Each structure stands twice: as C-alpha cells, then as structure tokens.
Amino acid sequence: MNGSNFFGEFQIQLHGPAKNLKGLFNNPNKRIEIECDFQLRNREREYILENCRELLEETIWHGVLPEAFQWGGYRKASFSTQFRDRQPEVDEKMEEKLPELLREVESSFVTGGIRIDESGHVDVMPSILLELAFSNYRPRHIGVVDFHGAQRHYGRELVQGINLNLDQQNQNYSQHALYNYNNKYANVKSEMAGNYIKELLSEKASSEKCSQDHTLTEALKNLFSTFFPDKEFLGPQPTADGSLSFPVRTASGSIHDLDELSSGEKEILYGYLRIRSSAPANSIILLDEPELHLNPRLIRGLPEFYREHLGETLSNQLWLVTHSDSLIREAMGKAGFNIFHMLPSTAENVEQSQLKSMSATGDLELALADLVGDLAAYRPGGKCVILEGGGDTDFDKTLLQRLFPDELRGINLVSGSNKNKVTSLHEILGRAYREGSLSTKFYAITDMDSDEVDIQAEGVGKFSWDVYHIENYLLDEEVISYVVNSMLDKPKFSVEHVLNELKKSAAEVLPGVITHRLRVHLGGLLIRSINLSFDPKIFDISEAFYEIIQMSSEKISRVVSSEATLDRIKEEQERISKDFDGIFSDNSWRSKIPGREILKRYFSSCGISANYNLFRNLVVNRMAELSRKPLGMASVLEKIAKD
Known part of the structure; x- marks a missing residue:
C-alpha cells in the first residue's frame, strides 16, 4: 500500500493501534455500524459447492498462516514445515465449518456486518461464506468488490518483459482490486502483447483459428467503433525489429500510437479495458466520477455502454458515483438503472436514510x-x-x-x-x-x-x-460603496455619498413607477370593457363578432366618459402619488421603488466601464462575504422551513 491508494487517501492505517482508524469516523463520539446483504448468483453458488473443500481449506490457511499469503501469493513451498505441522488443525476446522458453509451457500441472502466502537475495537459479524468469498481471489468465478477512484492517470508504457503467467497477474490484481486503484491502469499494452503472443501460440498448436470475440484487442476495437467512429484501432502489430506497435488510424489515414490519445479517450478506453480484462464476474464495481476527463459528447453513451458490456455481459452490479448532470440525465428513466441522491452525513434527522x-x-x-x-x-x-x-x-x-x-x-x-x-x-x-x-x-x-x-x-x-x-434587498449603501470603490482605480465614494446618490436615483425612478401604476389602472378599465364571447350555437359568426364588438365599444365609451375623464385620471394620479409621500424620510423608498431601476441608474452615473450584471454579482458576493441576510428574505424562508 502507498499514499495513492484508497486507505492512504483518507489517512487510514490498517496496522497499529486503534487510534489509526480515526479516519473512518464521521463523528468520533458515535460507533460505526455497517451491515450489508449479499446475494449469490447461481453460477457462484455452483462453483463454491463444486470446490467447497478446496476453497474452505485455503480460507482457513489464510487465518492460520497469513504470512504465506502476503501480497496475494500462495507460497506453500517456502512454509512447507508449517503447512505439514498444522495440517491436522486445518482439517479439524474444515470439518467444523463445512456444514455452516453449505447452509449459508443454500440461503437466499448472506449478511455481513462490522461494528467499530468509539475506542477503535472492531467486531465482525461471523460469516464463513463471506470470509471464503473475499479470501479467495477468483474473479471469474466468485464476485469481488472492485473500486476505481477519481484520481486516474494514464502514463506512457514501454512494452518489455512480457509475462504469460496468468496466476501471477491474478496475484497482482488481488492486491489492488479494492484499494490501490492507481495500479489498475498500468500495463495495458503489456497485457495486449501477452494476449497477442498467446493467440499466436494457440493458432500454432491447433488447426482452427482461436476465437476473437472476447480478446482484449477486439474489445478495444469495439470501443473505437462505439465512441470514436472516426478512428480505428489496428491492434498489436509486429514490427521489423521484432517489437510490437499499437497503431491508431485516423479518418485522414494518418497513424499515431495508442499513447497519443487524449485524456478523455484514454479514460474510456483504458478504464473500460482495465475492468474488462480482469473480467470480474458476479461482482460489485465502484466507479468514482466515471465522467472524469470526458466532454459531454463522450458522456452521452457511457452509462448504457457500461451497463451492457460490464454489467449485463459479466453479471456485475455497477455503482457510478457522480456529480455530473449530463451523466445522470443519460441514465434517468432508462431500464436497468436506479438513481439515488446521497444526502450529506450531517443530515439533521439521523433516522433518515442518506439515500x-x-x-x-x-x-x-x-x-x-x-x-x-x-x-x-x-x-x-x-x-x-x-x-x-x-x-x-x-x-x-x-x-x-x-x-x-x-x-x-x-x-x-x-x-x-x-x-x-x-x-x-x-x-x-x-x-x-x-x-x-x-x-x-x-x-x-x-x-x-x-x-x-x-x-x-x-x-x-x-x-x-x-x-x-x-x-x-441589494440596496445596502455600505456594500455598494465597497464594491464601487473596488472597481475604481482610486476609491472616492464614501458610504454617505453612496446613500445620497441612491436616494437621488430613486427620486428619478419614481415618476416612472407612478406612470406604470396609472397605466395598469387605466388599462384594466379598458380591458374589462372588452368581451368577445358569444353563443357557439350562433350560425353567422361574423355578425355575432360585429355585434359584440359594438357592445364592447359602447362599454369603452361609457368608461371613458365616466371613469377615464381627465379629472378622474388626475385624481387617480394624485392618489397613487400619495402612496409615496414621505418615503425618503421613513426610509420606505428601499422597498416601494424598483431596486433594479435604482441600481441601474446609480451604476450608470458612476462612470465605470462595466455592465450592470457584473456590478450586481459583486454586490451579492460582498453580501455573502459579510453574511448579510436581509430580514424580509429570512422571514419568508423561515416560514417555509417551519411549515
């Protein structure tokens, strides 16, 4: 393990005193309880039943002699004496645990759980089946938990020292299946080269050409056709000097190496291939921010592609953790997807599920x-x-x-x-x-x-x-003074000056407000006089429209001669104007005159070469910095929160 793995990222040390587990706690005063139900697929159940003694024996040896299994290896020869001396002990434990294993295998669900108290003491719920499943790394037969973090990097690779030993590859994979996610994206070229050589050997050994359907190279070609139709991966190509190249042909016919792909292209290609080539089946695959490095065009088909080729094909359960609106929209409402929103762990209602x-x-x-x-x-x-x-x-x-x-x-x-x-x-x-x-x-x-x-x-x-x-609510002279002075080369506007200018701007806006209210009043009088409805059973609709228009015209004339005379209009104007009497003395100008128009007029008088929206955003930012929460807004939001 190193600093780039899952536990190192969260500063969790698995070895040493209990205090090293403090990184796991969200609240150090509360214990951690995790409980999960696992369901075996039929293929997993059949494989375990067929190989139960072998799997159980290896699981027990993991506990009896853990040093023989360091780094995923199984070095029986190096510990032959210990294996020989302790074999009777292992045989006895096998006979004791085998009935329990068979019972758990036949059950619909098996429950796993762990409890860590405030002092760091760990208590694990016993389950021989889960112990067996997670002790034996056989991803093509028994499911694993495979984590792919958001810190993915795809470096250039020099192909050399090709190893055709699949057992050693499996041992390496077993060490970083869950936590050491950076190692997962190395050696993709070497893996393709190894497969290429093995295919050549298979062809030489048999008269029939081996199937290409499930090779790493074919998977890569399919990916190109799906996501990059203007490019073609040609597969590993032997060169005259005895090495292998990995060419990609573009639409123009030019050739470049696989390493020359962009980060977004590598994210899809290498990321998929790493999961696909290790071929975990019946597993849980966790992908953190799968949209990393991708533009919206590449995101478009990603969830469905992963579901089809990594989920359904291999019977895996995929967990995609994302903040991407585009990715969520791609999955929303589609078959095979369940979407959950995760609430913060600090949610007020502790009884409420975070999902x-x-x-x-x-x-x-x-x-x-x-x-x-x-x-x-x-x-x-x-x-x-x-x-x-x-x-x-x-x-x-x-x-x-x-x-x-x-x-x-x-x-x-x-x-x-x-x-x-x-x-x-x-x-x-x-x-x-x-x-x-x-x-x-x-x-x-x-x-x-x-x-x-x-x-x-x-x-x-x-x-x-x-x-x-x-x-x-933005009419705060202290905030506005700060913002305007910060936009000028040399500050020159005091808070008092800004307040006076805001009042001046409000006075200039006031006639327009009175005009608007008078217009709304008179428009309402005229509109209420117009009615174009008539009996739909009338045959001659032209005549019907003419008659109701004449009636509306007469109503408008009566309104004009009674309620819209010059004297009545002046009376209404005076009535509206009285609503604004004393607004500058009682400070109600801040609420009765349109703040947007006041601010626009004031800002235009400052002589600053910037648009109003920028000024407005700066005012909001300053209010947020000062934690200004206008009482009128706070009151409404408080009522909604308490309802």
Missing part, C-alpha cells in the same frame, strides 16, 4: 427535476420553492443560494423564468393535489408588487417578498 431514490415514473418528479435544471443539485423529496416574481428569476435563485446556503439545504429552487414549464408544473401539481398524491410540499414566492403572476395551482403555499422585487 433518496429518484424516480422517473412520476410526471411531477420529472417536471420538477427538469425545472431544477441540474439533476446533480436536485433533492428528491425535498420541499420545492418556485420563484415567480417578474424580471430575472434566474438571478433570484442565485441570490437566495448565495445568501442562504444553510437555510436552503435540502430545498429545491425553481426559477419561474420558463413560463411554459412552470405552467405545466402547476397543472401537474393541481392534478396530484386532487388525487392526494402530492408528497412534496410546494411554495411560490412573488414580488410584492407583481401584477404579472397568477398562481392557480392547488396545494401551493403562496408568499411574497416585503419589497418591490428581490433586487431591492
């Missing part, structure tokens, strides 16, 4: 996952907050995530910018609510003065910010 299943069968979950956008960020079963204020709701989502990361843990945020998708979600929500199948709680937050949003869905909790819209 939450993501199902693609429900319309609601599919629609919600699609709206969240990044499936890696989707929290199945978590509360959902839909931001339906007017304007840039994608920014609303970003602002909430930056200022309230802890409060939003486990909550799905959905931007309302895609109106069609949100409308579809509302329809699905209403149907789920009426059917009583709404397991997730949904909430919608709108701007205080939003007149564009009409939330129709049943079962949705409705809240609004206590300001005109969410960007009003």
